[in-house]
Amino acid sequence: MDRRQRKTRDAxxxxxxxxxxxxxxxxxxxxxxxxxxxxGRTTFYAHFPTKDDLLREMCAEMFAHVFSKALKxxxxxxxxMARGDPMAIVTHLFxxxxxxxxxxxxxxxxxxxxxxxxxxxxYFNELVTRHILGGSMRRSAVLPEDFLMDHIAGSFVGVVRxxxxxxxxxxxxxxxxxxxxxxxxxx
Amino acid sequence: MDRRQRKTRDAxxxxxxxxxxxxxxxxxxxxxxxxxxxxGRTTFYAHFPTKDDLLREMCAEMFAHVFSKALKxxxxxxxxMARGDPMAIVTHLFxxxxxxxxxxxxxxxxxxxxxxxxxxxxYFNELVTRHILGGSMRRSAVLPEDFLMDHIAGSFVGVVRxxxxxxxxxxxxxxxxxxxxxxxxxx
DNA sequence: TCGTAACCGAACAGATTGTTCTTTAGTTAG
DNA sequence: CTAACTAAAGAACAATCTGTTCGGTTACGA
Numbered sequence: 001m002d003r004r005q006r007k008t009r010d011a012x013x014x015x016x017x018x019x020x021x022x023x024x025x026x027x028x029x030x031x032x033x034x035x036x037x038x039x040g041r042t043t044f045y046a047h048f049p050t051k052d053d054l055l056r057e058m059c060a061e062m063f064a065h066v067f068s069k070a071l072k073x074x075x076x077x078x079x080x081m082a083r084g085d086p087m088a089i090v091t092h093l094f095x096x097x098x099x100x101x102x103x104x105x106x107x108x109x110x111x112x113x114x115x116x117x118x119x120x121x122x123y124f125n126e127l128v129t130r131h132i133l134g135g136s137m138r139r140s141a142v143l144p145e146d147f148l149m150d151h152i153a154g155s156f157v158g159v160v161r162x163x164x165x166x167x168x169x170x171x172x173x174x175x176x177x178x179x180x181x182x183x184x185x186x187x
Numbered sequence: 188m189d190r191r192q193r194k195t196r197d198a199x200x201x202x203x204x205x206x207x208x209x210x211x212x213x214x215x216x217x218x219x220x221x222x223x224x225x226x227g228r229t230t231f232y233a234h235f236p237t238k239d240d241l242l243r244e245m246c247a248e249m250f251a252h253v254f255s256k257a258l259k260x261x262x263x264x265x266x267x268m269a270r271g272d273p274m275a276i277v278t279h280l281f282x283x284x285x286x287x288x289x290x291x292x293x294x295x296x297x298x299x300x301x302x303x304x305x306x307x308x309x310y311f312n313e314l315v316t317r318h319i320l321g322g323s324m325r326r327s328a329v330l331p332e333d334f335l336m337d338h339i340a341g342s343f344v345g346v347v348r349x350x351x352x353x354x355x356x357x358x359x360x361x362x363x364x365x366x367x368x369x370x371x372x373x374x
Numbered sequence: 375t376c377g378t379a380a381c382c383g384a385a386c387a388g389a390t391t392g393t394t395c396t397t398t399a400g401t402t403a404g
Numbered sequence: 405c406t407a408a409c410t411a412a413a414g415a416a417c418a419a420t421c422t423g424t425t426c427g428g429t430t431a432c433g434a
Binding site for chain 1: 380381382384
C-alpha cells in the first residue's frame with residue numbers, strides 16, 4: 001500500500017480514537033475527524049464512504065489485533081494456550097484488552113455496542129469452539145449449542161462492561177475467574 | 188393532561204414505532220416522524236427536545252408496562268409470583284415481551300441496544316433482588332453481588348437477542364428454561 | 375526522471391436540525 | 405355562552421452537516 005495512503009489512514013484512525021475518548025460516536029462529525037487528522041475533506045471520503053465504514057474498519061483492525069495471538073496459537077502446539085486451559089486464554093484476552101483496548105472499551109459503551117457484540121461473537125465463537133467447549137469440560141445436555149455460544153460471548157462482553165464500569169480496577173486474573181465462574185455451570 | 192397533548196404524543200409514538208420496524212433508529216429523521224404522525228414541526232419539538240428524548244420516553248413507558256405486573260406483585264401476596272418461583276416470573280416476562288414487545292425487541296437490536304441494556308438492568312435488578320437472589324437458591328461465594336446482577340441482567344438481554352435472531356420460534360417456557368439453566372450455577 | 379496516483383482546498387447542492395412567527399382551533403373557567 | 409388560555413399548524417429561517425465536484429499541487433515508485 002502506498003505510504004501516503006497508510007499515513008492518511010492512520011491519521012484518521014488516531015484522530016477518531018482521540019475524539020471517541022471525549023465525545024460519543026453519534027456526536028462526532030466528519031469535520032472534526034478531518035480537522036483532527038489534518039486531512040482534506042476529499043481525502044477522507046476517498047478512504048471511507050461514511051463514518052460508519054470508518055468505525056467498522058477500525059473495529060476490524062483492532063479485533064484482529066487483540067484476538068490475533070489467541071487465535072493463531074494452535075491448541076496442540078502452544079503450551080500456555082493448550083486446549084483444556086481456557087482460563088489462561090481468557091486471562092490473556094483481558095490483558096490484551098486492558099493494554100491495547102482502552103478505546104475498544106470506550107466503543108463498547110457507546111451507541112455502537114451492538115457492532116462490538118457482533119465482532120465479539122464472531123471472534124469468540126472460534127475461540128470457544130476450539131478451547132472451551134472442545135476441552136475437557138462436560139457439555140450441557142439441555143442447552144442448544146448456538147444458544148450456548150451466544151450466551152458465553154455475551155457474558156464475556158458483559159464482564160468487560162462491568163470491568164469498565166469499575167474503572168478496570170480488577171486484575172485480568174480476577175476477571176477471568178469471575179467469567180469462568182459465571183459461565184462454568186452452563187458449559 | 189390536555190386531550191390534544193395526549194393525542195399528539197400518541198401519534199408521534201405510533202409513527203415512531205412504525206418507522207422503527209422498517210428503518211434503524213439513526214436513519215430515521217424527525218421529518219419522517221412528523222409526516223408519519225401528521226403533526227406540525229413545531230408541535231414535535233414542543234413535546235420532545237430531541238429524537239433521543241423521544242426514544243427515552245418511549246422506552247420508559249414501555250418498560251414500565253412490560254415490567255409493571257411482575258414488579259407490582261408483592262412476593263408475599265401473589266401465588267404465581269411467589270418468591271422462590273423465579274421461573275414463573277421469567278416466563279411471564281417473556282410472554283409480555285412477545286405479545287407487547289415486538290418493537291421493544293426491534294429496538295434491542297438497533298444501535299440503541301445500550302440504552303435498552305440500561306433500562307433492563309434497572310428494572311431487572313429490582314426483580315432479581317426480590318425474586319431470584321433473595322429466594323431459596325444458594326448464593327455463590329465467589330462472585331461479587333453487583334457482578335452477579337450485571338451478569339444475570341445481561342444474560343437475560345442476551346437470551347432475548349438470541350430469541351429474536353431465531354424469529355421468536357421458541358416458547359416463553361422454553362426460553363425461561365434456557366435462561367435459568369444458563370445462569371443457574373452462578374447464583 | 376517522469377507518469378501516475380494521492381492529496382488539498384474551495385465551493386457546491388441537498389438534507390436535517392431546531393427556532394421564530396402568525397394564524398387557527400380546541401379546552402377550560404367564570 | 406363567552407372569554408381567556410393553551411396547543412397545534414404552517415411557513416419561513418439560519419445553522420449545520422453530508423457527500424460530491426473541480427482544478428491544481430505534491431509525493432511516490434518504476
